[in-house]
Amino acid sequence: MYLQKGVICLLDERKRKILAAVIDAYIVTGEPVGSKTIASLPDIRVSPATIRNDMAVLEQLGYLEQPHTSAGRIPTYSGYRLYIDELMNAKELSDEEKKMLDDCLDVDAPTADALIESASKALSELTHCATVVKNISPKFSVITKVEVIPTGKRMYVLLMITSSGNIRNKVCRLEFDLTNEQMEFFSRYMAENLQGVPVDELSEEIVEQLVAAMGTYMVTLAPLLKGVCELAEGFRDNEIKVSGEKNLLARRDINSGQIVRFLENKNEVVKNMLDDSFGDLQVVFSEDGGFVIENSSMIVSKIRKDGEIAGTLGVIGPMRLDYAKVIPYLEYLTGRITEMISEEDQDDEDK
Amino acid sequence: MYLQKGVICLLDERKRKILAAVIDAYIVTGEPVGSKTIASLPDIRVSPATIRNDMAVLEQLGYLEQPHTSAGRIPTYSGYRLYIDELMNAKELSDEEKKMLDDCLDVDAPTADALIESASKALSELTHCATVVKNISPKFSVITKVEVIPTGKRMYVLLMITSSGNIRNKVCRLEFDLTNEQMEFFSRYMAENLQGVPVDELSEEIVEQLVAAMGTYMVTLAPLLKGVCELAEGFRDNEIKVSGEKNLLARRDINSGQIVRFLENKNEVVKNMLDDSFGDLQVVFSEDGGFVIENSSMIVSKIRKDGEIAGTLGVIGPMRLDYAKVIPYLEYLTGRITEMISEEDQDDEDK
DNA sequence: ATTAGCACTCAAAGAAAAAGAGTGCTAACA
DNA sequence: TGTTAGCACTCTTTTTCTTTGAGTGCTAAT
Numbered sequence: 001m002y003l004q005k006g007v008i009c010l011l012d013e014r015k016r017k018i019l020a021a022v023i024d025a026y027i028v029t030g031e032p033v034g035s036k037t038i039a040s041l042p043d044i045r046v047s048p049a050t051i052r053n054d055m056a057v058l059e060q061l062g063y064l065e066q067p068h069t070s071a072g073r074i075p076t077y078s079g080y081r082l083y084i085d086e087l088m089n090a091k092e093l094s095d096e097e098k099k100m101l102d103d104c105l106d107v108d109a110p111t112a113d114a115l116i117e118s119a120s121k122a123l124s125e126l127t128h129c130a131t132v133v134k135n136i137s138p139k140f141s142v143i144t145k146v147e148v149i150p151t152g153k154r155m156y157v158l159l160m161i162t163s164s165g166n167i168r169n170k171v172c173r174l175e176f177d178l179t180n181e182q183m184e185f186f187s188r189y190m191a192e193n194l195q196g197v198p199v200d201e202l203s204e205e206i207v208e209q210l211v212a213a214m215g216t217y218m219v220t221l222a223p224l225l226k227g228v229c230e231l232a233e234g235f236r237d238n239e240i241k242v243s244g245e246k247n248l249l250a251r252r253d254i255n256s257g258q259i260v261r262f263l264e265n266k267n268e269v270v271k272n273m274l275d276d277s278f279g280d281l282q283v284v285f286s287e288d289g290g291f292v293i294e295n296s297s298m299i300v301s302k303i304r305k306d307g308e309i310a311g312t313l314g315v316i317g318p319m320r321l322d323y324a325k326v327i328p329y330l331e332y333l334t335g336r337i338t339e340m341i342s343e344e345d346q347d348d349e350d351k
Numbered sequence: 352m353y354l355q356k357g358v359i360c361l362l363d364e365r366k367r368k369i370l371a372a373v374i375d376a377y378i379v380t381g382e383p384v385g386s387k388t389i390a391s392l393p394d395i396r397v398s399p400a401t402i403r404n405d406m407a408v409l410e411q412l413g414y415l416e417q418p419h420t421s422a423g424r425i426p427t428y429s430g431y432r433l434y435i436d437e438l439m440n441a442k443e444l445s446d447e448e449k450k451m452l453d454d455c456l457d458v459d460a461p462t463a464d465a466l467i468e469s470a471s472k473a474l475s476e477l478t479h480c481a482t483v484v485k486n487i488s489p490k491f492s493v494i495t496k497v498e499v500i501p502t503g504k505r506m507y508v509l510l511m512i513t514s515s516g517n518i519r520n521k522v523c524r525l526e527f528d529l530t531n532e533q534m535e536f537f538s539r540y541m542a543e544n545l546q547g548v549p550v551d552e553l554s555e556e557i558v559e560q561l562v563a564a565m566g567t568y569m570v571t572l573a574p575l576l577k578g579v580c581e582l583a584e585g586f587r588d589n590e591i592k593v594s595g596e597k598n599l600l601a602r603r604d605i606n607s608g609q610i611v612r613f614l615e616n617k618n619e620v621v622k623n624m625l626d627d628s629f630g631d632l633q634v635v636f637s638e639d640g641g642f643v644i645e646n647s648s649m650i651v652s653k654i655r656k657d658g659e660i661a662g663t664l665g666v667i668g669p670m671r672l673d674y675a676k677v678i679p680y681l682e683y684l685t686g687r688i689t690e691m692i693s694e695e696d697q698d699d700e701d702k
Numbered sequence: 703a704t705t706a707g708c709a710c711t712c713a714a715a716g717a718a719a720a721a722g723a724g725t726g727c728t729a730a731c732a
Numbered sequence: 733t734g735t736t737a738g739c740a741c742t743c744t745t746t747t748t749c750t751t752t753g754a755g756t757g758c759t760a761a762t
Contacts, residue, residue: 053704070713
């Protein structure tokens, strides 16, 4: 488009068409694509020789490459990039598809995180890829409740509930049984000091300060506070979840060792790669540094709540992924989720 | 041993030694073992020719086989069986090893299930295999507490605690907010009707009966009871856990597709295979029916509490597993756990 | 600007040959 | 009688060489 104006137009319409056709074919077959194959396509009306000339140009420009002299062409990373940005025709979703995707979403999910995860599961089945979810709700949610429930000799269950509806519990074994007074004090102390505290701000330091300020109760209750701290940590660690890894394992073009290594430190890897400053849709290739799995790409799309990023849903698949199908799916799902978690608020407000 | 008495002794000491040596070598290398290799072993003082003769006999007896005429021998299933039952010299654990294994156990684990799982994790790292845990605590544990905690508009957290110390929670979204009276009724009703009920007996039928008997509260509280039912289901579904699958994925002699298929219905598969009537240690080979992963074996050892089976810990690995190392590890760990969960009881009693 | 024609390249597939590991058998030996 | 050296034989694995075929780049004609 804009290329035709300012810059000398290196890519005329036909070359763009050919590049798109090559990538389309490569995505389907996984084999290098030759000039004959392209020439046989219905809407290409030039001879193989012409296509060869164009492909040579496309190679010089860095969009295609040859595995070896006598093979067809395969896309380079920049080829894919151009394809995704400008060339592919992302199919508009039909009404049936939209309905099908809607049905995948668990409308009864109690929390936004659970809703997103239902989308993740569905998406991994639909695309035969792995999917990744980044729940950044820890950044949003504050502690709404901390409860202690006695459950046996010197055993207590700690329960933490956050504003986003997430719940975690933990069993603490104490040295002594708590008196009613102690339990009441603890509940009150928690309500006064932790209610409203953002989950990811609950550091060990804060806990230590709280412990220090507890006076006579310090000794008995310190272990409980430690438990509270661990609970909060649990929320934070839970940020990134990958599902459908098995879909990747089944593929021959992806090294299973690398998948294992990726899963082992997915948190770090994914965290490094998800750049909040980017647009709402981001496509990362394995060359882009840090991404352990060779020959793969990751497409992520952001979910917003009140304008702020409330989560990320993504697909991890092979480089030769059916972008024209997956990207609309992903965008539709994140769009719907964004709508739904806003609706919810209205729902609550209009009451 | 006993073979030498009643039955004509088909396997003299030397043949047993040779069989053991072949299997030892095969476990290490994974390659067919030839007569030369065995002859070069320090405590074998006969020539390759003699060994060849013996190996031919061992093959006729079904303990060894040849992949093809000009290859060495590999063990058959019966070969492995004999090896495990009689031939291998299971190394006694040294004090350091015992200490190391002790350190792997999470002594602070709040529940027996958590303790067993800590062993499972450690074991999978030590053996570079997958491990499997069957928590049959659902059969043992009864419901000790069901709590409802309001946590926002029409949102309630259900909390279920069992006698074995396991806890699960679930968020329920109701159509209406509950009155204090309703909440109190529910708590009382739960305490009266569910306390002491074994987790795996809480069927939908029982819940329906309870709902029917609730009278005026029926409509409002039915969803909560449904939630309770799902919580109990959660305990049951949680029976079998596999960890360290990645260790198997890394192996070239095990088909990763089969691993995926196994993981998909591990519950069924493992349940079918663990035969409670067996002795405390059980070694299952992939030929033994039902076990989807070819060329693998599973060693399981039972954990007891007051004589009854309270859990199962097992290792899933390749056929050519270092049984002489893994079996003592497994037996020691399950032994220690059995001790520990009994100790705990004394601990509680002497109070 | 496009295309037919053709020589050229290079991976992949196939065929043939060589190497090597291990066996079974026979005959000699203690 | 049990053990062993020797040797021919088998069958996989590795290597080397050849063939095939897809696909290219270039040239000259349209």
